[in-house]
Amino acid sequence: MDNKRINSIQREYDSRIDIIQPVAAIGKLLFFDYYKNKFGIISEIRCAKVVKADKVHVSESALSTEKQLYNGETVTLYLNKGYKGFFATDVKSISEINLKTVSQFAELIDIHELENAIYNTVKDEYKYLDLEDKALVIKILQRENNADAWGLLLKIGADEQFIDNYISEYISPLKYDEKINFLKKSFNNSLLNNILINWTAQNKNDILNLTETIRNKRLTEEQIPQSFINILKDIEWSFEEIWKIYSVFKVSGIAIQTINLFSFNVYNYVDKLKSLIPVNPIEDNLIKKLRNNLLSERERISANELINIFMELKDYHIIDENQLLELLSEKTLKDSVFTVLISQLTDNCQMDTFRKVISNNINEISSSNIIKLIESCEPKNELAKVLIDEYYSIERENSSPDYLRIISFLKEKNNHVLSIHFIDKFYKQLSIKYPIAILELGILTKHLNSQKFAYQNIIFKTETEIVNFVEEYSDYNISEEVRISNKPLTAFLLYLNSSSNFNLTEDCKQFLQINKGIVQCLSVKFLIFQLHKQRLSKSQLLEILNSFQWTEISALLIKAFIQESNYTEKILLGKLSEVFKKHFEVLSSQNFESKSFLDNFTISNILSLCDGRKYYNAELWQQNGVRRWYVAGEVSTYTKDTLCCYCEGRPWKKESLWDSQTNRPSTEQYEFYWCKGSYCATRNDIVNINQPYDQWTLSEISEALNIKIEKIALATLAGWANRMNQIVEHLFCRSCKEVLRPLPFRPSTLGYYAVPLFHCINDKCNDKQIIRFTHCLNGKCESHKTSEPLDSRDCKSCRPNDPNHTGLQCNYCGSNCPACSGHNNRIVANGIW
Incomplete structure (x- = not known):
């Protein structure tokens, strides 16, 4: 074994042997039994000596703290060696350490424990550390090389020379991301300058990381070395990236780079640009660069943002109004954007480009907003003209422009320029549908051609419309040149305004002939009104009526009606049959356009309309064949529903209503009328002879001429009219949609309903079937609730094998025709005919 190894073993042995005196240590309390055995165990020992002390015993007497320690808590202690092993003395919580006691554990303590010691000494007031304590802390921290130690050094106010040395010795050699972490922990200008x-x-990520770290710091231009700026210039940035860098390093070199990359497609671009470039002065090359940037991004910028750019940066002259319009011509504009756009434009803008913008987005403009847009143009009439041209020149699939609204707007605003423009462009197109409105605007603008064209195309749709026009006719100040352009109309208007000489002139007859329909019924009512006012005799009336071949069914019915002075149901039915047969002769002998044919065939304005089915406030009680209506309190009626037809309530019965409290019948007998499958409490038969004559029905005519007519006769007439009018709904060929016409016939062959056979007269239509209409004779049939006729196209023959049999089987209830069922032409239903 070599000497080096022997010496190492000897030193380790000696360090173990030397533990005779207590040694300062730090450990973790595994547990302490406070309640029974009064001892604990400390592990994870840290001390200056190399000691194999995995578990250190601690007794209650060894605790030097009043607080109860918890399991897992870090503690300070003195480590002792006994005969049975290691034991601890002077055990305290690490949280109780301060700078007066920390020196004993200086080689063992970590940064967070050191910070705790400082806090226990001076709280957060690091400036109160005395020189001795500060020196101790610095000494402890010198062995550390991490961001936490760096942060604590700056907190305690280590002197600048020490900081600079620390930066040079410990931080400078680190990688960029590690250096930046030190800066993140605690900012220091010396460290930033060094970096x-x-x-x-x-590396872009490192530079952006640095930028983010110091983004809230104010740097002077002197702090930013040219070498660093040059590095930034050599890197390819996006605008978002370079803007982050410029936000921190505000120097001219980076500003130019930022302008070159400027994007209008980012948040808060206005403030960004204004911080980059002051409004005055601004160089042309910068404007050109910004304009090019905007054009390169135009596909990604919405119409709304383009307008905002124009508005917010108007002083920069990046784009003018014509360049804005050119950009918008490629965009979809929302309805709300147009008002803002128009407010920014002048009458000097390129109208062709503006027209292109409007044309491309015309479907985006709502009908509720177009008038507001036109009004917002004022006084820029050229813009308004474009709006009018584009919006009102297009017929949309689901709806047409509201022409009457724009005409009303132009009349109200009295804008002569726009009114002339509108009427000059649209009068021929609109005079067909809105002749009176165009005539009024033409008179207002003194546009003679529109007046004449509109006057020649006036066609009335309702009697009320005729009367209103007649009343206003004298106020229109229509020139003689316009009047003679339509002599029949002029003659008719003079006729309805006259108070004497009621003979029909040739021009007036021509008007009545051309306008087959409601004008004839109104004319007959007008003459009857004059008779009522004693301005002509009945013989004169009849002579005038006989001087013209009336074609409208309502006019013919009134003409025939005034021939008698007393009507029962039977007399009236005979009169009806006679009139309808004559009417079909007229329809067959003359040529009618489709609409005119329907107008002449439809019964209108001579009977009272249903004003709602009325019910008594009563409840029906039935038992053993006995039926009673019980009422609580006063008798009244309520309306449940209104039918779209003439009132055909037939007198059915009268009966008492029973008092639900006293169980006694009323002395008064209450009327019950039968109408379309159910009872009704009242008829709409109030006579008001003081209302305008155009609203007169046969009830008012009867009153004015002293003609007596039974209620049941009026009900029968209303029922007949409802059924005949319902046939009108079926008078269309189902193949080509052309209006059906009656076949040639002999009046003697018509049945009681006076309805001939019909066929399609369209030569190009292949459907040549003969069509018959009638009504079901079963009074309980559901078809009577809507007056629906039987259509031979929908019904089977009662005798399919008999080609000569014309009777139909009802497709609602299955009832056969009278010939097959053995019934008369009417049958009893619910106790009434």
């Missing part, structure tokens, strides 16, 4: 001066690496 920057000695920086040679081109």
Whole structure:
């Protein structure tokens, strides 16, 4: 064995032998039995000597602390050697150590334990450490080379020379990431200067790590060496990366690099740019560079952000309004963005480019916002013209532009420039559908061509519309040149405004002939109203009515109705049958456009509409065939639903209503009417002869002319009208959608309902079947609730094997025709006809 090995063994032996006097140590208390055996065990011994003391005994008398120690707690102690092994004395918690006692354990204590000792001495007031204590702490820390020791050295205020030496000796040799960790632990300008001066690496991660570490520090330009700046310039950065670096190292060299990489597609780009470049003065080459950067990013920047860039950086002149529009022409703009855009533009912008932006995004503009946008253009009329042109020139799939709203807006604003532009561009297109509105705007703008074109295309859709126009006609100040452009209309308007001489002129007759439909019914009502006002005699009335071939069914019904003075149901039914047969002769003998045919076929404005099915506030009681209606309190009615039809409540019965409290019947008999499969408490048959004549029904006409008519007769007429009008819904070819027309017939062949056979007259349609309409004679059939007719296209023949049999089997209830069922043309249902 060599001498070196022998000496090592000897020294180890000696160190063990020497443990006679107590030795300072630190360990961990495994446990202490406070309650019974009064002893414990300490392990993980740290001491200056090499000792194999795995488990050190500690007795109660060896504890030098008043606090009760817990298992696993770090303790200070003195290690003793006895005959039976090692034992501890003067045991305390490490948390009780301070700078007066720490020197005994200086070689054993770690950084955190040292910090605890300092805290127990001066709390957090490191400045109160005396020179002796500070020297002790520094001595202990000199053996450490880590960030914790570095941080504590700076906390206790070690002198600058010592710090510089520590940096040179311990920190400088470290790797960059290790150096930065020291800086993270505790910032120090000397350390930062040392790092920057000695920086040679081109590792982006290390540089960004350094930047993040000192991002809240204010550096002077002198602190940043040119060598470090040169390294930054040689690395390829993204804008986000270089911006982080510039935020810390604010020197001109890095600023130029940051401007060259500037991105408008980052958060808070406005403040970033303003911090980089002051508004005045700004060099043209910088503007050009920023503009190029913006153009390179345009695909990634939204329309909204482009507008914000233009607004927020307007003083930088990066893009002008035309360049903005060029960029936006490639974008989708949301509805809310247009108002902001328009507010930033002038009338000098390139209208073609603005038009392209609007055209590309026209479907993004909502109908509720277009008027606001046009209004926001004021006084920039050129922009408003583009909006009007693009928005109102397109017919959309689901909806059309609200032309009446824009016309109303233009009239209200009285903007002559926009009004002239709109009407000059759209009057021909809109006069077909909105002639009166276009006429009014044309008069307001003195646009003669639009006035004439609109006046020539006026067609009335309702009687109320005619009356309103007649009332306003004198206020329109229509020129003679416009009036003579449509003589029939002018004659008709003068006719309805006249108070004498009610003969129909040729021009007026031409208007009635051209406008087959509601105008005829209104004209007849107008004449009856004049009779009521005693401005003409009945003979004059009849003479005028006979001077024209009326085609509208409602006009024909009124004309026939005033021939009698007293109507029972039978008389009225006979009159109806006669009128309908004559009407079909007229329909067959003249040419009608599809809409005109339907208008003339439809019964309108001569009967009272359903104002809701009324019920008594009563409950039905039934037992052993006895039926009673019981009411609690006063009798009243309530409305449950309203039907879209004429009121056809037929007088059914009268009966008493029973008092639910007294169980006695009322002395008054209450009316019950039968209507479409159920009872109704009242009919809508209130006569109001003081209302405008265009709203008169046969009830008002009867009152005005003193014609007596039974309620059941009016109900029968209403039921007939409802059924005839329901047939209108079926008067379409199911193959080509053309309106069906009646086949040629002899009036004597028509049945009681006076409904002939129909067919499609479209030469290009292959569906040539003959179509018949009738109604089910079963009074309980569900079809009567909606007046639905039987359509031969939907019903089977009662006799499928008989080709000559025209009777139909009801496709609702299965009832056969009268000939097959043996019934008359009406049958009893629920006790009524």
